[in-house]
Amino acid sequence: MNDTPVLELIDVDTYYGNIQVLYDINITINDGELICLLGGNASGKSTTLKTILGVCKIRKGILRLKGERIDGKSTKDIISRGVAIVPENRRIFPRMTVLENMEMGAFLRTEKEAVKKDIEKMLLLFPALKNRLFNLGITLSGGEQQMLAMVRALLSNPCILLMDEPSMGLAPLLVDQQFELIQQVNERGTAVFVVEQNANMALSIADRGYVLQTGSIVLADAAQNLLNNEMMKAAYLGGTD
Amino acid sequence: MTLQATRRNRFLGSAAVLLALFLLPYVMPNDYWLRIYGITGIYVMLSLGLNVVAGFAGLLDLAYVAFFGIGGYTFALLSSNQFNIHLPFLIVLPIAALLTMAFGFALGTTSIRLSGDYLAIVTLAFAQVFKLLLINLDRPVNITGGVNGIYNFDAINIFGMKIVSPESYAYLIWFSALIVIIGCFRLKDSRYGRGWNAIREDELAAKVLGVNATWMKLKAFAGGAFIAGGAGALFASFQDSVFPNNFDFPQLVIVYCMVILGGLGNILGVVLGAILLSILPEFLREYGAYRMMFYGLILIILMALRPQGLLGAIGFLSRTKKRPDKDETGVLRASTDLYYEAAPESECKGSENGKYCKGNRVALEIKGVSMSFGGITAVNDLDFCLFEREILSIIGPNGAGKSTVFNLISGIYRPERGSVLYNGSEIAGLKPHQVLKAGIARTFQNLRLFNKMTVLDNAKVAQFHRTKTGPLSILLHLPRYKKEEEECERYAREILGLFGKRLTGYRLEQEATSLSYANRRRLEMARALSTKARVLMLDEPSAGMNPQETSEVTDFIKELRDKYGYTILLIEHKLNLVRRISDRVLVLDYGRKIAEGSYDEVAGNTQVIEAYLGRKGR
Numbered sequence: 036m037n038d039t040p041v042l043e044l045i046d047v048d049t050y051y052g053n054i055q056v057l058y059d060i061n062i063t064i065n066d067g068e069l070i071c072l073l074g075g076n077a078s079g080k081s082t083t084l085k086t087i088l089g090v091c092k093i094r095k096g097i098l099r100l101k102g103e104r105i106d107g108k109s110t111k112d113i114i115s116r117g118v119a120i121v122p123e124n125r126r127i128f129p130r131m132t133v134l135e136n137m138e139m140g141a142f143l144r145t146e147k148e149a150v151k152k153d154i155e156k157m158l159l160l161f162p163a164l165k166n167r168l169f170n171l172g173i174t175l176s177g178g179e180q181q182m183l184a185m186v187r188a189l190l191s192n193p194c195i196l197l198m199d200e201p202s203m204g205l206a207p208l209l210v211d212q213q214f215e216l217i218q219q220v221n222e223r224g225t226a227v228f229v230v231e232q233n234a235n236m237a238l239s240i241a242d243r244g245y246v247l248q249t250g251s252i253v254l255a256d257a258a259q260n261l262l263n264n265e266m267m268k269a270a271y272l273g274g275t276d
Numbered sequence: 277m278t279l280q281a282t283r284r285n286r287f288l289g290s291a292a293v294l295l296a297l298f299l300l301p302y303v304m305p306n307d308y309w310l311r312i313y314g315i316t317g318i319y320v321m322l323s324l325g326l327n328v329v330a331g332f333a334g335l336l337d338l339a340y341v342a343f344f345g346i347g348g349y350t351f352a353l354l355s356s357n358q359f360n361i362h363l364p365f366l367i368v369l370p371i372a373a374l375l376t377m378a379f380g381f382a383l384g385t386t387s388i389r390l391s392g393d394y395l396a397i398v399t400l401a402f403a404q405v406f407k408l409l410l411i412n413l414d415r416p417v418n419i420t421g422g423v424n425g426i427y428n429f430d431a432i433n434i435f436g437m438k439i440v441s442p443e444s445y446a447y448l449i450w451f452s453a454l455i456v457i458i459g460c461f462r463l464k465d466s467r468y469g470r471g472w473n474a475i476r477e478d479e480l481a482a483k484v485l486g487v488n489a490t491w492m493k494l495k496a497f498a499g500g501a502f503i504a505g506g507a508g509a510l511f512a513s514f515q516d517s518v519f520p521n522n523f524d525f526p527q528l529v530i531v532y533c534m535v536i537l538g539g540l541g542n543i544l545g546v547v548l549g550a551i552l553l554s555i556l557p558e559f560l561r562e563y564g565a566y567r568m569m570f571y572g573l574i575l576i577i578l579m580a581l582r583p584q585g586l587l588g589a590i591g592f593l594s595r596t597k598k599r600p601d602k603d604e605t606g607v608l609r610a611s612t613d614l615y616y617e618a619a620p621e622s623e624c625k626g627s628e629n630g631k632y633c634k635g636n637r638v639a640l641e642i643k644g645v646s647m648s649f650g651g652i653t654a655v656n657d658l659d660f661c662l663f664e665r666e667i668l669s670i671i672g673p674n675g676a677g678k679s680t681v682f683n684l685i686s687g688i689y690r691p692e693r694g695s696v697l698y699n700g701s702e703i704a705g706l707k708p709h710q711v712l713k714a715g716i717a718r719t720f721q722n723l724r725l726f727n728k729m730t731v732l733d734n735a736k737v738a739q740f741h742r743t744k745t746g747p748l749s750i751l752l753h754l755p756r757y758k759k760e761e762e763e764c765e766r767y768a769r770e771i772l773g774l775f776g777k778r779l780t781g782y783r784l785e786q787e788a789t790s791l792s793y794a795n796r797r798r799l800e801m802a803r804a805l806s807t808k809a810r811v812l813m814l815d816e817p818s819a820g821m822n823p824q825e826t827s828e829v830t831d832f833i834k835e836l837r838d839k840y841g842y843t844i845l846l847i848e849h850k851l852n853l854v855r856r857i858s859d860r861v862l863v864l865d866y867g868r869k870i871a872e873g874s875y876d877e878v879a880g881n882t883q884v885i886e887a888y889l890g891r892k893g894r
Contacts, residue, residue, distance in 0.1 A: 058602075075609065075794075075822050075825075076792050076793035076794045076820065076821070076822070076825070077792035077793055077794075124722075174652060176673070176674070176675050177673055177674025177675050178673075178674075180674075200820070203819060203820055204674070204721070204816060204819050204820075204849065205674060205849065206671075206672070206673045206674055206849055206888050207849065207851060207888065207889055207890055208673065208887075208888055208889060208890035209673065209674060211890050212890075232820065232821070232822050234822075246608070248608065248609060249602050250602065253608060254608070266608040267608065269608070270608040270609055270824075271822065271823065
């Protein structure tokens with residue numbers, strides 16, 4: 036673990052047109068950490084991800100990846116510097132084979148041999164996909180799709196993996212599985228930034244958490260402390276599903 | 277602005293426009309400009325007609341110019357020496373418009389099921405065939421006059437008033453244009469306008485809410501043709517001649533430019549676009565051959581600056597502002613929605629003594645239904661019943677076929693085998709709007725709201741299938757139109773009011789897209805409720821909601837049954853919700869039913885735990 040954070044947001048403001056959506060956002064993600072961002076609907080979670088990816092341009096503040104400034108850079112540039120995302124609902128390419136889906140993840144990489152090796156490594160980590168390599172994406176079960184989406188994101192060799200609401204619309208069995216996968220990936224050394232509504236689940240695997248409310252960060256603490264925080268219990272953790 | 281002030285402003289505005297139209301012919305410097313004034317009026321009508329097809333209903337109709345031609349030639353044949361038929365103008369005009377409309381209908385019935393590019397190709401072919409007919413129908417019998425066209429028509433005579441001078445034409449044309457403008461406004465603000473809007477925004481959602489999309493598109497097609505036909509007759513008389521070239525492709529492109537420049541669907545914008553593009557070429561005339569180049573350049577620049585059209589939403593006037601729901605209290609809340617008051621205890625209607633509960637009569641019966649996609653079986657020989665006023669939840673792993681079951685019942689798919697009975701009668705094979713009319717409404721898992729329509733209009737359009745006013749009542753604002761509109765508005769507000777203040781007040785006039793996620797979910801439900809269907813199929817109503825919001829939705833769904841007597845079929849992943857409200861639970865896996873029964877029975881089933889719940893069996 037070295038000292039420069041993988042990703043830093045410093046006093047970031049973001050607008051949609053003329054309406055300010057994010058206010059003075061400060062988030063730091065260190066190498067190998069698993070961080071979660073919690074918040075209700077319309078609190079600005081997805082906007083934070085879009086801001087990191089350069090889809091929304093920031094109007095104030097600094098965005099740094101491995102110490103280098105990336106605010107104002109294009110999305111393609113930011114991705115090629117090592118940011119990967121598993122989008123909401125996974126978004127597998129339905130008419131491409133599993134292998135082709137994986138190769139799409141490595142789209143920006145030029146060293147073909149290394150990509151091949153990485154795919155083999157991934158198949159060791161996710162053996163369920165091995166027999167499915169030449170099946171179309173659409174034929175995968177929910178759990179397999181999840182794995183594929185993770186593999187696809189990881190094949191770009193990211194230094195940080197962003198996950199947008201991984202538990203949304205998943206059967207309970209798959210929710211457990213999904214979070215186990217996230218933990219596995221993190222244990223291999225990739226920093227992970229999870230945006231979630233399912234506060235219990237996310238905090239149970241995360242190192243630290245941030246809580247977003249109407250565009251501002253209102254709480255930031257170690258995951259364990261957040262789980263025990265009275266305000267959090269009242270607002271988020273009430274339901275135990 | 278108060279309603280009164282708005283009314284006064286509107287009145288003053290209309291008066292100013294009328295006065296200007298009345299005075300303009302007097303201030304024109306010469307007959308040349310008077311003619312341009314007249315032509316402008318014809319273009320205004322033409323582009324408004326196209327706006328009905330392309331702007332309101334979103335159809336890429338390239339036969340439009342042929343409809344203009346059919347109107348023109350109809351006038352030419354019925355009011356000239358060509359066949360020695362000399363009908364008076366007041367008879368020819370409706371004939372031209374109605375005949376063109378008939379052509380529109382005929383072309384529409386054969387091609388309207390095609391969408392996008394295919395519709396464009398077929399209609400383009402129609403326009404080309406029409407032009408070739410015009411050119412070649414001078415032999416063996418001279419009908420169209422070939423390339424020489426037809427000229428020298430009877431002078432228009434309206435109740436003794438002869439329309440000959442450019443001034444009188446200008447008045448006649450602009451009088452007609454005014455009628456078209458008013459008609460378009462009235463159409464837009466009616467069930468027709470809302471229906472077209474919905475089809476354009478999301479055709480599938482519109483169908484499922486009871487809008488007969490094919491029929492409505494056909495009506496737009498015919499309505500556009502009607503206006504084009506009338507405009508064609510006026511144009512022929514004004515020019516005192518018709519040639520095939522008047523109705524060729526370049527003409528169509530110009531009219532499309534007018535509509536797009538002004539802003540598709542925006543009536544005033546389209547009028548402005550038509551006026552601008554009719555006058556602009558005159559100022560460029562002195563540049564000779566470069567004229568078209570300038571013309572094109574100006575169009576490109578305008579579209580680059582305002583791609584949504586001249587009178588699209590004007591954004592640069594508004595100032596930077598905070599988000600409207602910015603919290604300053606410092607209290608931690610899981611949702612912005614929680615600032616707003618929850619639903620007030622509304623009067624319990626219908627149930628007299630206490631609550632509704634599950635009945636013994638079967639409302640919906642699925643018998644041996646199967647469906648597969650490209651060799652993969654999504655639903656396999658499925659049987660189940662839904663009793664009256666029952667809450668039945670369908671659970672199962674992702675990809676188990678739950679949403680497919682909804683699509684099969686709501687008529688989006690037709691089952692390959694088996695039958696779906698509603699109150700004893702077969703509904704498999706019905707179209708989505710017919711299923712809704714029978715009494716089954718649904719919501720979608722990933723929200724299919726009409727995003728650019730207001731909250732109120734979203735609820736109003738769901739009543740399309742119950743309202744009946746036709747085009748005449750709408751155009752003439754007959755009492756039955758007003759009565760139905762009022763009733764429609766009242767019911768929409770009542771339904772939206774079920775969600776407390778979250779969908780009412782200033783939100784009524786907000787676009788659906790500006791609502792928070794949870795509110796959009798609520799609006800999706802409100803829309804289904806507005807249809808007055810008795811069976812509701814809710815596809816993951818709590819997806820993406822936090823625990824508090826979920827618990828609220830749970831209560832709401834329960835209330836829908838207990839208080840209002842709805843029959844509810846539910847797909848959900850959140851077991852807390854399922855446990856709290858379901859009378860029975862149905863578990864699907866790989867398209868098959870693996871368990872059925874009360875929540876506790878199902879949750880204890882080993883097969884279910886293996887496939888769905890997981891070892892923890894939460």
